Amino acid sequence: MVGQRGWRRWAVVVLFLGPSLVPLLLFTLGPMAASIGLSFLKWDLLRPPNLVGFANFTNVLVDPDFQAAVGHTLFFIVGYLPLVYVGGLLLALALNQRVRGLSFFRAAYFLPVVTSWVVVALMWKWLLNPDSGMVNFALGLVGIKGPGWWTDPGWAMPSIILASAWKDLGFVMVILLAGLQSIPEDYYEAASVDGAGRWARFRRITLPLLTPSSFFVLVISLINSFQVFDQVWVMTGGGPAGSSSVVVEQIVRHAFSYQQMGYASAMSWLLFAVILVVTVFQFRLQRRWVNYA
C-alpha cells in the first residue's frame, strides 16, 4: 500500500519535471559535460579523435590570434560598460523627474533592446558608412571629418562599442529606473529639511540606495560583454585585419571554419572560467560597496 503510494507520488514528480529535465540534460548539461571531454581531444569530425591531454589549453594560451581576441574583448568591455552604465543612469535620473510623456520616452529608449542584434548591426553599419553614412554626413555639417569607422582597424572596435551601447542603454535605464523608484520619498524630504542640496542628496541617498540595481546591471552587462559576438560577426566579421576579432568569434571560427572541435572547446572553457571567476569576484566585492537597505 505504502509502496504503491510512494510509486504514484514519484510518477507525478516525473510527469511534471520530466518534460523540462530531459531536454535540459540532453541539450544543456550533457553538452556541458561533453565539452570538458572534447577540450582534451584533437578532432576534426572526419577522422577519429585523438587524446591530446592539455595541449589544446596550452596552445590556446600562446595563440596570438586568441590573445588578440582577448585584448579586443577587454577593450570592448572597457569602452562599453562605462558608456552604457553612465548613459543609462542619466536617462533613468531624467525619467525619474515626473516628466510628461514618460511612457513615450521609455518606449522609445527601449525599442533598440527588443530589436535583433543583426538588424541593429546592419543599421549601424549603414549609419557609420565612411563615405555616405548619415553619421559622417552629420559630422561634416559641423566641420568634423568623420573617421573610417568599421573600415578602419583603429575605429572598428569603437564602432561596435557605439552600436552596442545604443542598443543596451534602454535595458540599463529600465533596471536603474525601477531601482530609483523604489527609493522612499521620505529620505529626500528628511534630507531637504536638514539642508542637503541636490548634489548631496544624489551622493548620499540616490547613489548608495541604487547600488543593488547598479550591481545587477553591472554583473549582467559584464557577463554579456565577455560573450560579445552577433554585432561583431555582422558589422566587421572580426576585421579589418583581425582588428575587432573577439573570443566567441574565435570559438566559432575554429570550430566551424577550421573544424578544430577540441581547440574550440578549450577556448569555450577558458571563457567560461573567466566569466565565472569575474562573477564570483564581483559577488565578493559587492560587500564593499552594495547597500541592501
Added chain:
Amino acid sequence: MRSRAVPLAALLSNPPVGRWSAWRRTAPQAALYVALIAVAIVMLFPFVWMVSTSLTSDAQLFVTPPQLIPSPFVPGNYARVADDFPLGAFLRNSLIVAAISTTLQVATSAMAAYAFARLQFRGRDALFLVYLATLMVPLQVIVVPLFIEMRFLNFVNSYPGLILPSIASAFGTFLLRQAFLTLPRELEEAAFIDGASHWTVFRRIVLPLSGPAIATFGIFAFMASWNSFLWPLIVTSSQDLMTLPVGLSNLHGRYATAWNLVMAGSTISVIPIVLVYLVAQRHVVRGVALSGLKG
C-alpha cells in the same frame, strides 16, 4: 531630486522676459525636455533611416546630402529582395521556430515550476540549484558539443536541430516557480479535498491564476527565439531553413553595398517584433529586465 512637472506648452506661452525667478524654475525643466527629446531622436532615427533607405533607389543611395524622404519612392526594393532571397521562408522559419519553442518552453517550464513549488520530493532543492546553475552557462560554452550532438542525431539543418535546444528553460522554470509560490494555497487545498489530482489543480487553478507571469515569460521566450543568431547560424546551412537574422546576415553578405535592399530585409524582420512590443510593452520590459538576457 524630484520636481514639479511643468507642461511644455506653459513654458512656451510664458516667455521668461523680466521674470527671472520663473525662468530659473522653468529653464532646467526646458533643458530636461530638450535632452529627453534629443535622446529619443537618437534612439528612433536609425529606425526611420532604415525604412527610408529601404525605399530609396540605387542611384539615390549614395548622394550627398542624404535624402530623408526618398524621391523617387521605390517600394519595388522589397520585391527585388524577395526575388533574390526566400524572405517568405525566412519569415516562416522564424515564426515556426519561435512559436514551437515558446509553446514548449512555457509548457515544460510551468510544469517543472509546479513540481518545484508544490510537490514534495527528495532532492528537490538540490535539483532546483542545478536548474539555477544552468542559467550561468553561456550558449558559447556548449555550442560545439551541441552541434556535434545534432550532427550525430542527423538534425543539422533541420527544424528539430533549430528547435530542440530551446524547448526547456531554466529561466522560465525559475520565473514561474516564483509566481506559483505567491498563489494562495486555500483554493488548491479545497480542490484536493474534492478529490482533484495534481494535474487538475495545475490546469484549472494554478495556470489560470498565473496569467501575467506566463505572458511575461512567453513574450520573453518568443523575442529571444526571434532574435537569436548564434545557434541558427551554426545549425542551418540551406537558405530554405534559415531564420530571419541568419538570412539577413546572408543577404548582407551578398549585397555588400546595396543598402536599400539590406534595409528592406531588415525592415521586414523588425516589423513583427515591434508589433509584439507595442501591444505587450509592459510584459516585454518586465521579461527583459527580469532576465538580463538581452536580445
